[in-house]
Amino acid sequence: MDPLKDFTSEPRSFTYVGNPARVIFGPGTIARLPDEVDRLGAKRALILSTPAQQGDAERLADLLGARAVGVFPGAAMHTPVDISDYATDRARSLKADVLVAIGGGSTTGLGKAIALRTDLPQIVLPTTYAGSEMTPILGETSNGQKRTQSSPRILPEVVIYDVELTLGLPAGLSGTSGINAIAHAVEALYARDSNPVIDALAVEAIGALAGALPAIAADPLDLAARSRALYGAWLCGVCLGSVGMALHHKLCHTLGGSFDLPHSETHTIVLPHALAYNAPAIPGAMERLARVLGPDPAAALFRIGRAVGAPAGLKDLGMPEGGIDRAADLALSNPYWNPRPLERPALRDLIARAWDGAEPLSS
Missing domain, CATH: 1.20.1090.10 (Dehydroquinate synthase-like - alpha domain)
Known part of the structure; x- marks a missing residue:
């Protein structure tokens, strides 16, 4: 591939903006989660998942020990607004100071929705290839309509890509x-x-x-x-x-x-x-x-x-x-x-x- 090919025929103008995010990639990197929570200065983590991945969320709670204040296993496809609102109330009642999301786009979306409402930092551990963990974009669904928005508050602060977490993906x-x-x-x-x-x-x-x-x-x-x-x-x-x-x-x-x-x-x-x-x-x-x-x-x-x-x-x-x-x-x-x-x-x-x-x- 020739990266300069576009410039050989006529000048090309463009703007590039990089989104700030800390990425940790490799097998076994889930073990670094407690250090990443500490690095953010957080002490009260709310862990998010879908109902099907509640067991994974509870294992993260065990890994975090006293840093974990609760598990919310209610993430749903297309990020329904009513679930986002309910989970936000849960985060506030627990006085959570960091969100930890494990799963695919549904769980990542729920973490983003809570962060938009609270400005809490997010750590995401993807188990699928959705990719939404790298974006400042949120899509929420209400009354059968899905609407998207973008904000710096939506972008997760840390993404831990542990390849071993994807081995169980069918x-x-x-x-x-x-x-x-x-x-x-x-x-x-x-x-x-x-x-x-x-x-x-x-x-x-x-x-x-x-x-x-x-x-x-x-x-x-x-x-x-x-x-x-x-x-x-x-x-x-x-x-x-x-x-x-x-x-x-x-x-x-x-x-x-x-x-x-x-x-x-x-x-x-x-x-x-x-x-x-x-x-x-x-x-x-x-x-x-x-x-x-x-x-x-x-x-x-x-x-x-x-x-x-x-x-x-x-x-x-x-x-x-x-x-x-x-x-x-x-x-x-x-x-x-x-x-x-x-x-x-x-x-x-x-x-x-x-x-x-x-x-x-x-x-």
Whole structure:
């Protein structure tokens, strides 16, 4: 890859802003959690998880000993506002001075929601490849609508990437979580505020995950593949937190919030179709993607989804066929910036193909 290629034909102007976060990466790094709590000057940690990962949260409480003042195992998909409010009251009643979140995007989102309301520092221990731990972005759902906002208060202060925490992630969820991460890097390549630093990280991240995810599907205990995937997911999270997103993320927020669809599976299904829609307007990004995915990147992403055993269509997630037109209308009602103008017939066709599980319509 030639990082100077963009400068050979015409000058390129850009702005790059780095988000401050402390990252600790490697196997066994969970053991450093007590030191990180101390480093923040905290003494009363509230530990967050989903109900399914309550056991993991309680093990962290044992590790922290007297530093842990409680466990809140109520994180839920799409970060419902009522749960965020309830958990915030819990943090205040316990006089917590640091939040420790273990899990995927649901738990990370809950920690961010509490931090936005209280300005408490956050330590995140990811167990999936969601990447949201590296962003100052929060999406919360109320009355069937998912709304996002950004604030420095939302960005976690410390992220501990312990590769061993991902070994228990089921192969299927590993695949969809990893493709969800890839989506962040793909859209970063054609973001309105893209820059050479994020371009380089995005290509590196996509290449790492594209190679690692099929290997994990074949052997979920492959520690080397798990390490590559977590490394790629971290870089994808940096991309997501550094530049704006476009049509793909708008559609996934619309579909997830409106039809209560699972987050990573929705991203996995929609990504190839959203990329194919935008392909004619992003030749530079498609060239970069071809370096790591092959000559037809949208088709390659569709094949990776099949290689990891992910559902092919939104109908497989429970979305009704009658929701196709509603989703198109919602996506057009408050659209994100996108490199290709949003045209309802083409957008509806994109959603219909994603619903049916058809291959992306590449140009």
